[in-house]
Amino acid sequence: MAPAVTIAAYTLKEALRNRLLWVLGVLAAGAIGLAGFLGELALTESATLQLALLAAVLRISCVFLVAAFVVTSMVREANDKGLDLLLALPYPRATYFAGKLLGFCALALLPATLFGLLALLLAPPLQCLLWSVSLLCELWLVAAFGLLCVLTLTQVVPALAATFGFYVLARALGSLQLLGHAQEQVASTGQRLLGNAIDALAFVLPRLDSFTRTEWLVYHDGKAADLAALLVQTALYLAMLSGAALFDLYRREL
Numbered sequence: 001m002a003p004a005v006t007i008a009a010y011t012l013k014e015a016l017r018n019r020l021l022w023v024l025g026v027l028a029a030g031a032i033g034l035a036g037f038l039g040e041l042a043l044t045e046s047a048t049l050q051l052a053l054l055a056a057v058l059r060i061s062c063v064f065l066v067a068a069f070v071v072t073s074m075v076r077e078a079n080d081k082g083l084d085l086l087l088a089l090p091y092p093r094a095t096y097f098a099g100k101l102l103g104f105c106a107l108a109l110l111p112a113t114l115f116g117l118l119a120l121l122l123a124p125p126l127q128c129l130l131w132s133v134s135l136l137c138e139l140w141l142v143a144a145f146g147l148l149c150v151l152t153l154t155q156v157v158p159a160l161a162a163t164f165g166f167y168v169l170a171r172a173l174g175s176l177q178l179l180g181h182a183q184e185q186v187a188s189t190g191q192r193l194l195g196n197a198i199d200a201l202a203f204v205l206p207r208l209d210s211f212t213r214t215e216w217l218v219y220h221d222g223k224a225a226d227l228a229a230l231l232v233q234t235a236l237y238l239a240m241l242s243g244a245a246l247f248d249l250y251r252r253e254l
Contacts, residue, residue, distance in 0.1 A: 007099025070146035108139035144241040174209040
């Protein structure tokens with residue numbers, strides 16, 4: 001694992017050299033300013049509205065930042081022939097993949113920790129910890145899927161589009177299922193088929209709508225059982241995405 005740790009360390013250093021901490025600071029300041037401004041417009045429950053807006057903006061910002069860095073970093077490395085050089089070394093390709101994934105997972109720790117600390121300004125510590133760990137798991141899944149997409153599609157725009165499409169679909173699956181089964185008694189054959197297709201997607205994709213829930217911070221109803229379910233989902237889907245990415249990586253010819 002020593003080469004994998006070295007690759008992970010250089011991946012994290014690349015993110016820090018690209019002024020990632022400055023970007024995180026700007027995002028945090030912008031989210032706080034936007035939430036404060038919109039909270040002042042509310043006639044009642046301004047603190048609740050501020051917290052809900054802050055949590056939503058921070059989550060979306062984290063996902064965009066991690067996905068964009070994963071895709072652009074991998075494409076730049078491939079264009080500079082660094083990927084070919086690393087794959088030509090006398091190490092298994094799984095070592096290279098493990099190093100990159102470890103580096104991106106370590107990168108996700110930075111926004112998850114920083115934004116979890118920001119949430120402490122408005123929510124109890126235990127709920128902030130649950131929200132922050134859940135955000136970290138969500139970012140790990142996004143990073144793993146982005147890595148799979150960029151190894152398969154090899155271009156920035158298709159890989160980013162596929163990653164964001166995966167995230168939006170996985171995040172909206174719960175609502176889509178409710179809509180699909182809302183009127184099953186009077187639904188047509190096409191609507192039933194659509195509902196079955198949505199159920200099949202829900203079986204395959206992670207339920208990201210159960211990750212990083214804003215109500216944990218607002219209503220303080222998060223429990224340890226919620227965290228355990230998220231950790232199990234994260235482990236399973238990380239293993240699945242890693243297996244798919246390794247399959248694509250091993251069949252690539254130099």
